[in-house]
Each structure stands twice: as C-alpha cells, then as structure tokens.
Amino acid sequence: MSKLILHNLGKLYRVYPSPRQRLFELLTGRNRHHDHWALKGIDLEVAKGEAVGVIGNNGAGKSTLLKLVTGTITPTTGRVECQGRLTAILELGTGFHPDFTGHENLFYAGALMGVHKHEIGARYDQIVDFSELGEAIFQPLKTYSTGMVVRLAFSLVTMVDPEILIIDEALAVGDRNFQKKCLARMIEIQKSGTTILFCSHSMHHVMQFCDRAIWLENGNVMALGEVGEVVDQYVASSLQDKKLYNESSATTGSAQADLHCQVTEMVLDPATHITRGERLSLTLRFRVLKEDSYVLGVALDQKETMTRMVAETSLENGLPAVRLTPGEYSVSMAVETDLLRAGQYIIYAGLLDESLLTIEHYLEQEITIVDSDEIRSPAMVRLAVEWDLDRTLITRQ
Amino acid sequence: MIGKILSLLLIDELLRFRHLLAGLVGRSLKSIYTGSMIGAAWVYFKPLIIIFAYYFVFDQVLSIRLDLESSGTSSYSLYLLSGLLPWLVFSDAVIEGASCLVREAELLKKTRFPIVLIPAKAVVTAAVKIFPLLFIIWVVSMITAEGKLQGVLLLAIWMGVQIQLTYYIAISLSIMSAALRDIGLFIESVFPMLLFFSPVLYPLDKVPAEFQWLLWLNPFTPIAEGYHAILLRGEMPPLVELLVVGGWILVVLSISHLLLRRSKEYIVDWL
Secondary structure, eight states, X not given: XXXXXXXXXXXXXXXXXXXXXXHHHHHHOOOOOEEEEEEEEEEXXXXXXXXXXXXXXXXXXXXXXXXXXXXXXOOSEEEEEEOSOEEEEOSSOSSOOTTSBHHHHHHHHHHXXXXXXXXXXXXXXXXXXXXXXXXXXXXXXXXXXXXXXXHHHHHHHHHTOOSEEEEESGGGTSOHHHHHHHHHHHHHHHHTTOEEEEEOSOHHHHHHHOSEEEEEETTEEEEEEEHHHHHHHXXXXXXXXXXXXXXXXXXXXXXXXXXXXXXXXXXXXXXXXEETTSEEEEXXXXXXXXXXXXXXXXXXXXXTTTEEEEEEHHHHSSOOOEEEOSEEEEEEEEEEOTTBOSEEEEEEEEEEETTSSOEEEEEEEEEEEEOTTOOOOSOSBOOOOOOOOOOSOOOOO | OHHHHHHHTTOHHHHHTHHHHHHHHHHHHHHHHTTOSSTTHHHHHHHHHHHHHHIIIIXXXXXXXXXXXXXXXXXXXXXXXXXXXXXXXXXXXXXXHHHHHHHTHHHHHHSOOOTTXXXXXXXXXHHHHHHHHXXXXXHHHHHHSSOOTTHHHHHHHHHHHHHHHHXXXXXXXXXXXXXXXXXXXXXXXXXXXXXXXXXXXXXXXXXXXXXXXXXXXXXXXXXXXXXXXXXXXXXXXXXXXXXXXXXXXXXXXXXXXXXXXXXXXXXXXXX
C-alpha cells in the first residue's frame, strides 16, 4: 500500500513586473503576469516506511516540492495523495512564535499541525528530553540559538507519531551529536512505518538514510531510482560543471589559437581499476606552444563525497614554475593510493600558469579504486596508522 | 444546506479549525502581556482607563449634557463610549487585519491552514479585548438611562453583526495588502480618520443635513447608530440601518469571495 502519491505535480509561479501589477490583476482580473514553472510533471509513489531523498542544486525545485507535499502552497497541476498525519520541518522552525517559551510553543505549534494538546501533553517529557533543552524550555524562543530551535522542532515533529515526515535541510544546523541522534531517530521511526521525504545537500546523509532518491534540476526530474545510482549521477554532473579548480579560471574551452600549451595524452597504469595500496603511475605528454613558466598539476576528485585532492609541482617540493620552450614534453608521476578510500574518482592532469590562477590545459580520466577488504566507510581518507594494542589492564574501577 | 451557507459566509473553516483559531487568539492576547506581572489584566487596563477618563472629563469636570430626546441619554460620556468602544474594535480589527497576512507570512509559509483564519484572528482578538467592557456600558445605561433588560440579547446580536462585517473587510484588505504592501500602510494611516466621519464623537443630528450623506458612506455609521439605539434607547436599530449594514456585508462578502478565488493559489507566494 502506498502512503504518498504525487500525480503529475506542477507548480506555476506568476511573475509580476511589480507588486502594483499584482494588485491590478487581483482587482480587475486582467492578465499582468508571465509564467514560471518552478516544478513540472512530478510523479512519485512513496511506499509506507520508505525514505526518499530529494537532491539537486539550489533553485532546482526541492523546497517547492516539499512545500507542495506539505500543503503550504497549492499545486497548479496534479495532486498530492497522502494518508495519515503529516509533519514537516521546512527551512527553520515549524511556525514557532519568538515571544513564547519553548514549552508554550510546543502546544501552539502542535495545534498548527493538528495535534491536540492532550497528545502533546502525553509526550511532553519525551519531546523535551530528546531536544536536550533542559531548563531552557521555559525561556522565550527568541533567546534560542538556531540549533536549539531546530532541536525543538525536530523533537516535536518526530515524537508525535507522524505517518509522513518531511524534512528540509534541518540537519544542516545542528551539531554533530545532534545530527547523529536525529538520523538514529529518523531510522527508528522509519522502521516503525513512517514514510519520509528528506531533502539535503549532504549526499552522505542522503546515502546513509534513504532508499531511493529523486534528483531535480530546473523543476524537472533528472533521475529517480535507487539512492546510490541517483547520487552518483548527480555528483558526476555537478563535477562536470565545476571542471578543474573552478569554472571561471578554466580556459580550456577557449579557441585553440589562444592555447599556450596542450596536453596530448594521459596514460594511467593501471588504466581503469586499481586496488587500494597499489601505486598509480601517470604519464602525461604535452606540447608547449608558447615559451612561458608552467606548473604541472594533478587533481583527484572523489565522486561520492565530492572531495578533491590536489598536487602541484610548485607546492610539492618548493620547485618554482618550470620555464619551458616550445616543443614536445613528457612527464611521469606516481600517486600512492594507501590513504584513499575505495570508490570512483576522476583524475585530472594538466598545466597551470605560474600564478596558479589559470588552467592552461588538462585531460581527465575516470578511475576506480577497489578495496580488497570491502569496508564501506563514509570517511574520505583512510589513515595509515600503526596500532600498538597493549592488553595489560591499567586501571580497574 | 447549512454547510453550504456557512461556506458562503466564509465561516465553515473557522468552525472546523476553531481550536486553532482559539489558540491563535490566545497567542496574540498573551503576547501583549507575556513577561508582565499582572498578566491578563493588562488586556483590559487600557480600555478601562479610557472609559474612566472620558467619564471623568466629560461628565464630572465639564458636565457636558446632551439632548435627552434625540440622543437617548443626557450623559455625553455614555453616548461617547457606547459608540467609541465598538469603534475601537472596528479600527483595531481592520488595521491589524489589513496587514495580518504579511505579518504572519512565516507561519503561512510553513504550515497549512486556511488563510481566512488569520484575518479572523485579528477580528476576534479585537472583539475579545474590548467587547466585554461594552457590557459595563450596558449595565450603566440600564441603571441611569432608558436601557431595558432584554437589550442584552440585542446587544450581543449587534456585536455579532459588527464582527461579521469587520471580518469580511479584514479578509478583503489583507489579500489586497498581500498583493501590494501599500494597502496595509495606507489603511493604517487613513483609517483612524473615519472616526470623525461617524456619529461617535457627536450625535448624527448635530451634523448639518446637507452633509449627513457623507457620514452614511462610512460603514461604521449604521453600526454606531445601532449601538446607540440598543444601549441608550433600548430599541431595535431602525430598518434603514439594518438594510444599510446588510448591504455593506453583502458587498464586502462578495469582494472577499472574489479576491479569495483569484488569489487562492498564489497568496502564499506573495508573502
């Protein structure tokens, strides 16, 4: 049985040249706007107890989608079918009032969500316990830090037995401990059958927690499916957008005539898959067209965590930029992979200018690092550590 | 059938969400006095001061007397207060109501409930703050003037009529000011002037006949006249006044429906 169904959901915003035109249209009924589709044709079925992550860049329509599901905005097309109590944290807070204490706000916000005060009263201790606010619960909300507000909101929306829970970026503000606690709580209520729609910029949280993901871009669905696949696709596309270092400084797209140098070939050994701990050797052939000082650089992008590791000749060994005259060159380097986690990487290698501001030219290639012991860890880097475990008892309590 | 009528009058949702409405009203009353020592007493303190000040200045110090025949009372302060207290409800509710959607933007963006609850909150809050004091006026007028016992029922009904009219005005203005903020600010600065164009500070018959139509353009004029009839003369408001008030209610109710329909899907985006 499905708990939450979105049929062809779409949201059209009317964009007015000025608020005056808005009033004019309101009073006369004459058209003074142009249309902007913030979200178009979303079809989604979420089963009971399933968690679906919503990912995408800023302005992709994630918040609009969640607001439509929550019902705070009305859809232009399609409809939302949801059965059961729905609670949500949209952006910050859930309609708390700054002048009231946390205690009063629980009952007040509960009423807004349609939860009767007896029910809040029955769970009051649980909610306050979870929020870790202690005595601060009797202080006005305006004295709270953002983290405290989110803690209170999170406790409230998860403790009233929601059947559908909507969470928009709420975890981003809490501290590490609370994030962990929230995720644990979310997993717990998900297991008890709560359907969850979770929006986050942290691919890590989405991966950890969701079964499926939906990737939105400009109001359209780019991908919908198993969370790992969708996150991979999304990350790959955003890495492409970013290019090496950053978009504005990359000049590779410019006309050939402007090129000062050109990387002609990149050879990896091993070519596509490497076992963690093996040495990756890289050979780069390039042609210098204009005499100048150049810096060689290599960058490694970890796809899942979106982290980047770099090395440049100028930083590596204090070696300044190398003066190169026109001609063909070849350079080899070796990268140790002991510290890298298993996963997919994109390796970029190329030449930069002396100031490191402009990337003259580069090539990229994908490579997968496989780990023989198959430990999936969220860490970016595996430390090389020598353990020395002493089994003698030092103190006994 | 009844449901249809209630929905036509825009009060079906208020009844369905009455607990929330009560909570919202409670919250706005509470926000007046949270952190104060005497608490809820502050809500009634201000209007009580006004009542006392008017009584003291006009009746005791200046001893202003009105014509008993035409006004129903000879006490100016009684006459004044029987119109002024309803006016305070009216102006509080309309001014607050006009900007209420904008003010509660955060709430409306984050939770789902019918938007009419917000103007309703402004109106009910104003009524709860001041109407109880009107019963004091009724008691005083019973004792000193011509007031009759059954007048209390009429008074309650008339308050209901006023709340109804105010509610629709607040809905219309709040939607308009969500579209264009200037509406709310304009109302806030111009609306208090309407007091001078209503028979609150002076009896209607003191106005030269050729200017009286000007006062009838003010929706509060028939309301105030109604209170004068009920409180001071112990009579039903005259038929003309009932018709004018009914007309006003119909007009603003239709405007409310129109604006609600046109803004339904977009109003939250405007906030």
